[in-house]
Amino acid sequence: xxxxxxxxxxxxxxxxxxxxxxxxxxxxxxxxxxxxxxxxxxxxxxxxxxxxxxxxxxxxxxxxxxxxxxxxxxxxxxxxxxxxxxxxxxxxxxxxxxxxxxxxxxxxxxxxxxxxxxxxxxxxxxxxxxxxxxxxxxxxxxxxxxxxxxxxxxxxxxxxxxxxxxxxxxxxxxxxxxxxxxxxxxxxxxxxxxxxxxxxxxxxxxxxxxxxxxxxxxxxxxxxxxxxxxxxxxxxxxxxxxxxxxxxxxxxxxxxxxxxxxxxxxxxxxxxxxxxxxxxxxxxxxxxxxxxxxxxxxxxxxxxxxxxxxxxxxxxxxxxxxxxxxxxxxxxxxxxxxxxxxxxxxxxxxxxxxxxxxxxxxxxxxxxxxxxxxxxxxxxxxxxxxxxxxxxxxxxxxxxxxxxxxxxxxxxxxxxxxxxxxxxxxxxxxxxxxxxxxxxxxxxxxxxxxxxxxxxxxxxxxxxxxxxxxxxxxxxxxxxxxxxxxxx
Amino acid sequence: xxxxxxxxxxxxxxxxxxxxxxxxxxxxxxxxxxxxxxxxxxxxxxxxxxxxxxxxxxxxxxxxxxxxxxxxxxxxxxxxxxxxxxxxxxxxxxxxxxxxxxxxxxxxxxxxxxxxxxxxxxxxxxxxxxxxxxxxxxxxxxxxxxxxxxxxxxxxxxxxxxxxxxxxxxxxxxxxxxxxxxxxxxxxxxxxxxxxxxxxxxxxxxxxxxxxxxxxxxxxxxxxxxxxxxxxxxxxxxxxxxxxxxxxxxxxxxxxxxxxxxxxxxxxxxxxxxxxxxxxxxxxxxxxxxxxxxxxxxxxxxxxxxxxxxxxxxxxxxxxxxxxxxxxxxxxxxxxxxxxxxxxxxxxxxxxxxxxxxxxxxxxxxxxxxxxxxxxxxxxxxxxxxxxxxxxxxxxxxxxxxxxx
Numbered sequence: 001x002x003x004x005x006x007x008x009x010x011x012x013x014x015x016x017x018x019x020x021x022x023x024x025x026x027x028x029x030x031x032x033x034x035x036x037x038x039x040x041x042x043x044x045x046x047x048x049x050x051x052x053x054x055x056x057x058x059x060x061x062x063x064x065x066x067x068x069x070x071x072x073x074x075x076x077x078x079x080x081x082x083x084x085x086x087x088x089x090x091x092x093x094x095x096x097x098x099x100x101x102x103x104x105x106x107x108x109x110x111x112x113x114x115x116x117x118x119x120x121x122x123x124x125x126x127x128x129x130x131x132x133x134x135x136x137x138x139x140x141x142x143x144x145x146x147x148x149x150x151x152x153x154x155x156x157x158x159x160x161x162x163x164x165x166x167x168x169x170x171x172x173x174x175x176x177x178x179x180x181x182x183x184x185x186x187x188x189x190x191x192x193x194x195x196x197x198x199x200x201x202x203x204x205x206x207x208x209x210x211x212x213x214x215x216x217x218x219x220x221x222x223x224x225x226x227x228x229x230x231x232x233x234x235x236x237x238x239x240x241x242x243x244x245x246x247x248x249x250x251x252x253x254x255x256x257x258x259x260x261x262x263x264x265x266x267x268x269x270x271x272x273x274x275x276x277x278x279x280x281x282x283x284x285x286x287x288x289x290x291x292x293x294x295x296x297x298x299x300x301x302x303x304x305x306x307x308x309x310x311x312x313x314x315x316x317x318x319x320x321x322x323x324x325x326x327x328x329x330x331x332x333x334x335x336x337x338x339x340x341x342x343x344x345x346x347x348x349x350x351x352x353x354x355x356x357x358x359x360x361x362x363x364x365x366x367x368x369x370x371x372x373x374x375x376x377x378x379x380x381x382x383x384x385x386x387x388x389x390x391x392x393x394x395x396x397x398x399x400x401x402x403x404x405x406x407x408x409x410x411x412x413x414x415x416x417x418x419x420x421x422x423x424x425x426x427x428x429x430x431x432x433x434x435x436x437x438x439x440x441x442x443x444x445x446x447x448x449x450x451x452x453x454x455x456x457x458x459x460x461x462x463x464x465x466x467x468x469x470x471x472x473x474x475x476x477x478x479x480x481x482x483x484x485x486x487x488x
Numbered sequence: 489x490x491x492x493x494x495x496x497x498x499x500x501x502x503x504x505x506x507x508x509x510x511x512x513x514x515x516x517x518x519x520x521x522x523x524x525x526x527x528x529x530x531x532x533x534x535x536x537x538x539x540x541x542x543x544x545x546x547x548x549x550x551x552x553x554x555x556x557x558x559x560x561x562x563x564x565x566x567x568x569x570x571x572x573x574x575x576x577x578x579x580x581x582x583x584x585x586x587x588x589x590x591x592x593x594x595x596x597x598x599x600x601x602x603x604x605x606x607x608x609x610x611x612x613x614x615x616x617x618x619x620x621x622x623x624x625x626x627x628x629x630x631x632x633x634x635x636x637x638x639x640x641x642x643x644x645x646x647x648x649x650x651x652x653x654x655x656x657x658x659x660x661x662x663x664x665x666x667x668x669x670x671x672x673x674x675x676x677x678x679x680x681x682x683x684x685x686x687x688x689x690x691x692x693x694x695x696x697x698x699x700x701x702x703x704x705x706x707x708x709x710x711x712x713x714x715x716x717x718x719x720x721x722x723x724x725x726x727x728x729x730x731x732x733x734x735x736x737x738x739x740x741x742x743x744x745x746x747x748x749x750x751x752x753x754x755x756x757x758x759x760x761x762x763x764x765x766x767x768x769x770x771x772x773x774x775x776x777x778x779x780x781x782x783x784x785x786x787x788x789x790x791x792x793x794x795x796x797x798x799x800x801x802x803x804x805x806x807x808x809x810x811x812x813x814x815x816x817x818x819x820x821x822x823x824x825x826x827x828x829x830x831x832x833x834x835x836x837x838x839x840x841x842x843x844x845x846x847x848x849x850x851x852x853x854x855x856x857x858x859x860x861x862x863x864x865x866x867x868x869x870x871x872x873x874x875x876x877x878x879x880x881x882x883x884x885x886x887x888x889x890x891x892x893x
Contacts, residue, residue, distance in 0.1 A: 001823050044821045051860065055821060058844050181866050185885070188647050188665070189697060189713065189737065190781070190799075193757070225555035231771065232562035238773075240811040242573045246792075247581035247814070250807070251853060253790045254836045255585070261834035262878040262893075264588070272616075272633065273596045273879040273893035281615060284876070305747045334747075338704030340723035383728075384767050394748060 002092060005064050008039060009084060015039050017084075028158050030068060030081040037077045053077055062091055062183045066169035071120060071177050073169070083162070089170040091184065097174050100141065103130040105171060107145035108152075122178055256299060259292070268292075294414045301394075301402045313414065317405050325362035326393050326401060329355045333390045337383050348381035356389070366392050570812045578805070578814045582853035588836070591849065591859045596879065597635055597891040601628060606883035607664070608698075608870045612653045615876045619660045620889055621648035627662045629674060632881065632891050641672055641682045650699040652708070661689070661708055663696035669710050671722055690720045697739045702766075709752060709766075711738040717754050719766060731764050733771040740784045746791045753794050755782030761796050761806060775806045777813045784828045788852075789835045795852075797826030803840050805852065817850045819857060828870050833877030841868030841882050847892075863890060 008015050015035050019028045033056075040052040056075035060066055065084045066073055075082075089095070106127040109119055119127065134141060152160060176182050259265045272278045283290060289309045297304045297313075304310040311331070318324035329351070336347045355364050356374060366374070370388040377385040405411055604624035611618050616633040625646050629639040645666040652661045654671075663669035669690035672682050690696065694713035701708055702719075707728065711717045717731040717738055736757035744751045750766040761782055763773040780799035787794045793807040793814070802818040803826050817838065824844035831838055837858070838850040847868055849859040866885035873880040879893040 004823060040821070045819070046821045048860075050862075051821060054846070054862065055823070055844065058824070181886075189649065189695065189739065193737075225552065225559045228559040229555060229562060231774075232559060232566055235566050235773070235811075236562060236569060238811060240570065240573055241809040242575055243578075243810055243812075243814065244576045244581065246807045246810040247576060247578045249809075250578065250788070250790075250793065250835070251582060251585060253792075254834050254853060257789065257834035258836065260877070261832050261836065262876070263591070263593075263832045263837055264834060267878065271878050271893055273891060278633070280878070281876075302747050338702075338706055340706045341721040341726055341728065342724060387767070391748075 001059060001062065001064065002090065004044070005059070005084070007043065008036075026158070027068070027081060027161075029162055030083050033067075033076045033078050033080045033082060036065075036075060036082065049077060058183075061173070061181060063089065063169060063173035066165070066172065068165050071168075071172050072180060073172055073176075083165060083169075085169055086166050089166060091173070095170075095174065095184075099130060100134065100137070102126070102171065102175055103134055103141050104144045104148065105167070106130065107141055108149050111145060111149045112152075120177075126175065260296065289414065291415060294411070297411070298406050301398045304402065304405070313410070314402075314405055317408055317410050318401060320410070321404075323401060325355065325364050326397050328362060329364050330390060330393055330397065333386045336386070341383070344383055345381045348378060348385050351386065352378050364389075364393060365396075570810075573810065574812065578853060579855040582855075585853065587854065588851055588858050593849070593859060593861060593892050595863050595890045596893045597632055599630055599632065599635055599889040599891075600887070601630075601637055602626060602887045602889075604887060605866070605885040606869060606887060606889055607647065607649050608651045608662075609872060609881055609883045609889060610651055610653045610660075611872055611874050611881070612657045613655055613875055614657055615874050615878065617653070617657065618881055618889070619651050619653050619662075620870075620883055621651040621662050621664070622887070623647050627651055627660065627672075629660060630889075632889075639674055639682060641686075643670075647695070650696050650710075652699050652701055654701050654705045655703055656705050659705060661699050661701065663690065663699060663710070665695050667692045667694060667696060667712070669696055669699045669708060669720070671708070687722070687725075689722050689725050690718060692716070692718070694737070697737065698741050700741060700743055702743060709741060709743065711741045711754055711756075713737040715756070717741060717752075717764065729766060729769045731769055731771070733762055733764075733774075734758050734760060739781060742786050742794065744791045745787055745789060749791060753785045753787065755785040755796050755798075757781045759798075761785055761794070763794075763808065773808060773811065775813060777804060778802070780825070783826065786830050789831055789833060795829050795831065795838055797829040797840055799825035801825055801842075803829055803838060803850065805838075815852070815855055817848075817855060817857070819848075822848065827868060828872075828882075830871055830873045830880060832873060832880075839871055839873065839880055841871035841884075843867045845884070845886075847871065847882055861892065864888070 015031045017029055017031050019026050019030070036056050037049055037052045040046055040056060041049065044052075044055075046052045046055075053075055057073075060073040060075050060082070063073070063085055065082050067076075068081050068083050070080075106119065106123060109123075110127070131138060152163075155163065174184055262271055267280055269279050270277055272280055284293070287309065289307075293307070293309075297307065297310045304314050311327075315324055315327055318327055332347075332351050332355070336344065336351060339347060352374075354360055355362050356366070356371070366389045370392045374386060374389045599618075599620070602620065602622040602624065603626065604622050606620055606622045609618050609620040616631055617629060617638070618632050619627065619629045621627045621643075623646055625643040625648060627641045627643060627648055628637055630637055641660075641662075643662065643664070643666070645664055647665045648662050649664040650662060650669070654660065657674075659671050659673045661669055661671045668688050671687045671689050673685050673687075675682070675685075689708055690699070690710045692710065692712035692714050694715075696710055696712050698711045699708055706722050708720050708722055709717065710720065715732070715734045715736060715738060717734075718727055719729040719731075720726065721728055731754070734754065734756040738754050738756040740756075741752055741754040744753070751763055751772065752766060753761060753763045755761045759776055759778045759780060759782060761775045761778075762771045764770065765772050778796065778798040778800055779802075782796050782798045784797040785794055786796075788805070792809055793805055795803055795805050797803045801822050801824060802816050804813050804817065805815040806812065807814045817840070822842065822844070824842050826840045826842050826848075828841040829838060831852070836852055838852050840848045840850065842848060845862070845864045845866060845868065847861040847864075848857050849861065850856070851858050864882065864884040864886050868882050868884050870883040871880060879891050881889055881891050883889045
């Protein structure tokens with residue numbers, strides 16, 4: 001922020017500061033609100049004046065410049081006059097002024113008999129409060145206020161005007177008008193470190209005061225050079241991809257998932273947060289997956305494993321092929337890693353007996369290296385006992401079982417069948433198919449509720465298809481077309 | 489010659505530290521050269537071949553500086569190698585895709601009820617419930633859709649900086665200045681006193697900055713101001729793995745989205761973002777291009793990259809396969825730090841909550857800002873996209889949370 005301020009204050013390219021002649025006197029060293037906004041738009045590449053206003057208001061709220069006739073620190077895009085704050089009062093000096101300082105200041109203000117320096121309501125309240133709190137010290141505070149007032153009186157009139165306004169702005173930041181944001185509030189995570197590096201200041205104690213370092217582990221020992229060297233060596237040996245390949249990969253991933261991103265493609269039927277209608281969530285919770293959801297399983301094996309319905313379908317398919325032990329093993333190991341540490345030994349034993357021990361009922365095939373390693377691990381069971389075996393099985397599933405699943409008739413049915421069911425079920429829903437082709441069907445819809453009609457239709461058509469081999473798209477739609485009228 | 493080096497090798501095996509499990513042969517070589525300095529110091533009388541030792545550093549003082557130099561050289565070489573593969577910029581490749589249209593994102597719900605700054609929030613897997621924590625020590629579970637508060641817990645400390653929802657939806661974890669992470673089971677009985685069932689899980693030596701359940705209710709990953717991250721078993725409170733390597737407070741972490749992966753990324757006040765292997769506790773990759781504290785890290789949905797938000801007013805994208813920073817999201821007019829970032833479901837949009845009270849929406853691929861959202865009256869401290877991507881929630885120091893869609 002201070003860089004921007006420095007630029008603003010630059011004599012040549014900064015904001016023009018001038019002295020304005022007003023009714024009885026001169027107003028020294030000011031610039032207007034719109035000056036600031038214009039400068040920002042030009043120099044900070046801002047397109048929207050609203051943005052410039054927002055940023056400017058923040059800078060004012062932090063105390064870098066201030067309106068000369070208002071306690072509330074905001075920026076207005078008009079002729080209101082502003083002045084820069086002196087660097088002495090900048091927030092980066094980590095001021096933490098105490099209430100006694102504030103009391104001295106308010107007291108001093110009451111000693112000045114200029115009308116415009118009268119206390120505002122909230123300031124008067126604060127003063128009263130402080131008087132009560134510091135009742136015993138009040139004489140001391142009063143004396144300090146007197147001393148400061150004396151020094152001030154000796155100053156040049158114009159200089160005094162400027163200094164007074166700057167001091168007032170300083171207090172507007174540290175003791176803001178009720179209802180305004182207190183910008184001096186710091187994130188506690190950072191504040192303890194800031195105090196360490198800067199030390200804090202208060203107006204009464206001009207010297208620097210270092211707070212004691214409370215945390216013991218601040219001086220984190222950087223790992224010994226030996227480990228650093230190891231680390232960098234490993235990094236150097238790492239295989240990395242070219243930027244062009246990586247960029248293409250990111251692009252294609254985003255492209256693939258665009259239709260699933262509710263911010264980019266409005267969800268079907270609607271986004272619950274916008275329409276207040278939770279149909280979308282209800283649909284997803286139902287056991288019957290939508291076509292879009294089924295399509296996603298084909299993106300990669302992780303998508304099937306991530307979706308509980310996908311997992312179920314995958315398992316069903318594998319069971320039909322009598323090769324489900326791989327997936328069951330994989331799922332069992334995943335579950336093992338999720339359990340409390342106490343349960344681990346028994347589960348490891350259970351998985352071993354079921355899948356890997358000689359004569360296991362659901363024997364899986366792993367390469368001998370992983371098998372040996374796993375045998376060792378099981379003796380001292382930990383959560384990662386089956387890690388090698390699991391990796392091997394995962395690769396196997398990915399290259400073999402998964403690709404068969406995607407090509408299978410069971411999967412293709414789900415992909416196609418749901419399209420038809422959706423169409424018959426709720427005419428309100430948008431459909432991607434040509435509705436006209438099925439027009440007469442809808443007209444002659446049975447009095448039976450739409451959903452039961454769908455599900456029975458689905459079941460019948462599935463029976464027909466399961467007895468045949470995988471049918472190409474255009475043929476299956478013909479079959480459906482001829483089947484459905486007969487159901488009604 | 490041979491006898492000497494094998495003697496050193498045996499010595500190494502005996503002294504092997506459990507955490508020195510990096511397989512690279514060159515790493516082992518480096519380790520030996522380091523150990524030699526110490527070994528000779530202690531076995532100088534019995535050492536049969538001082539000549540071959542002369543090639544390595546003999547004096548302990550020289551050892552440190554020479555090693556440091558070697559370390560710096562390797563680091564510089566690494567940067568060179570990384571730069572060699574930098575044949576094109578992401579936004580250049582992204583020129584061929586369509587630009588995004590105008591976005592209309594509005595606040596759809598405002599959640600009021602916290603008495604002080606909202607510091608952290610997390611979504612439940614059911615896509616509508618959230619948990620949020622604030623400076624006044626309160627942790628509240630809301631049904632964001634109806635804006636009803638469902639549970640409230642008062643923590644014994646102020647500044648509850650981290651909170652997380654369990655994957656099952658049956659518990660929440662939170663912590664902060666108490667240096668602990670506690671788990672509260674959520675009961676359906678509204679009258680039940682949740683605080684009574686509290687379970688203390690993690691213990692750090694400084695504040696808790698972030699916590700997250702792994703894909704199970706039984707493990708929690710935490711990061712702390714003491715510079716470490718740790719994985720805990722919830723039931724027993726046992727420390728399963730600790731992660732050392734940050735040189736300062738760790739402020740944030742995020743778990744990789746993969747079903748098979750065992751990694752997570754963390755960001756800290758040492759300006760570094762580190763990727764860790766949960767199983768071994770080793771740091772796998774490290775990125776240091778930010779100019780100030782990293783406040784937030786989040787994985788790209790595919791798990792191949794991650795974004796970070798920092799006090800240097802920029803957000804950056806790092807790709808794990810290219811092993812480098814691939815994009816910077818910044819503007820001259822953004823001078824306040826980014827406190828929290830998250831991706832939309834497809835990874836095309838990056839939402840950033842900033843300390844200037846705004847939320848900036850970036851086009852991840854093209855690198856430009858698509859939208860700026862006003863509404864909060866104080867810093868945005870936390871921001872998360874819902875599990876199904878239909879909305880995102882932002883929490884702020886103005887005591888409120890907003891749901892945007």
